[in-house]
Amino acid sequence: MSFALPDGLPRGQFLPSELPRVWVSDEFPRNVEELWPRLLSEQSAYGLVPLLCQPDAMGTPLSLEQVDAVSLEEELAADFAEYRRRRLPWWTDPTPVLAPEGIEPWPHDPGPPFEQWPGLAPSMPTTPASPSPEEAASNLLAWLVKRGLLYECRLALVPARRGSDALALIGWSGGGYLPLLCALTRSWEDRFGAQVVAVFGSEVYVSAARPPVEAEHANLLALEHVLSTADNIVDDPPTPFPEYAMDLPGRTFWSFWWD
Template identity: 30%
Template sequence: MSLSDTAPGIVEIHETPDPSLYARLLGDVGRSSRCPVLLGFRAVESAGGMPVPDDPWAAVEQTDAHAVLERWWPGPCTAGCRCLDPWIDRFPPRPGPALDRSPESATLAAAVDFARDIGPYSDLAVVDARRPADIPLAVRWSGAGNYADHDLVGLTAVLRSWEERFGATLVRLDGSTLTLTVAFPPETAVEAEAVAAEHFAFCPDQHDPQNGTVHTPRSYAATLRGAWTWRFWWD
């Protein structure tokens, strides 16, 4: 069914998709400029809720992902505080040049495997987007809207950066949650700690998974090494 009037950017929703449909759509996105995403709780209701520039894609192209994260970074810590250890005084430096992992077969395979596992519990949407990282902006997703400084252009620039650096593919969108598969997660403690700081800047609630543990970037980094999924939840 077409949802263009009520959910901008969403072209179709398949409530009982064939398990192989996600794989076919994702494999064809370079030609079709339409991207699949699994929809969770209140995902459709979250579409269309955020303003975007007149030419949002030009705005993304002109946006530096590292500068966005540095702007969103909650530091520095106050005197005596260790909550942002080891990045107490500053945000991590800009990462060096890296291969673009987004087109690699492992990136596609990780997303397809995850979608196959959770697909029976989700609807499948087709979105007017040329890559998974662009989906929140394409649907004007409002899931992070309760954080006034978090704009969709900046969010999309960061997702594109992760897609290229780590093969991190946005697979599922909920009303307040994004879930990414990660084909090339950070392997060393140093790299993981820098990525942990990026996650804390990207999603302010990431330090508290509400399971009794409150993370610093250093302790959170231990959960990122070798992790095949990243989940971000805005309270």
């Protein structure tokens, strides 16, 4: 079953795939920076989430019931316990890790400053200086366009109640455990005004209208990013956890990729 489309779209088609049907443009929209804010503003009217993605990133849709079934705090607490068990020998040994010839030794990583799962980072309030979630998403889109990162992408319109469910409904296949990642993005949407803007290859770009501003809260969010299992957070290139966390206060977009 197809659905009503907003006006002013480029050429495109409904994918002949499993429900839910997804509409995808034939090419990267030349006017995407003007089109994108309007699609976000019309999201509630049409029930369609805009997403920039490569067609080959789409797979078998993930049932939203599988995302609903994720007990996020329980899952992250268990994942952190296992992550800490595996990493603790490196965190407690200050000896520099050997690097390939010609490369400076990788810095010592003391790891997160927690012995037990500390809980989720708290929700951030809206302030007069805060962009709206739509503005933050549009700013990230403009940044990606300026750097030429999206031209192999297409515009997808995904029938979803909330933007954070789009990854599940396109069956994103780039890496990571999709039910957990979708549960995380749902929670970030609620706490930080987050929006998944683009997925290509094994990369995901997320805007955040209300990011943490305090170091304490940034440490908590950094741990959530680590537990997403994305390889770029502290592993590639090797980045000490405190350094990664220090870069998060006030940062209005986050990127993740899986090797």
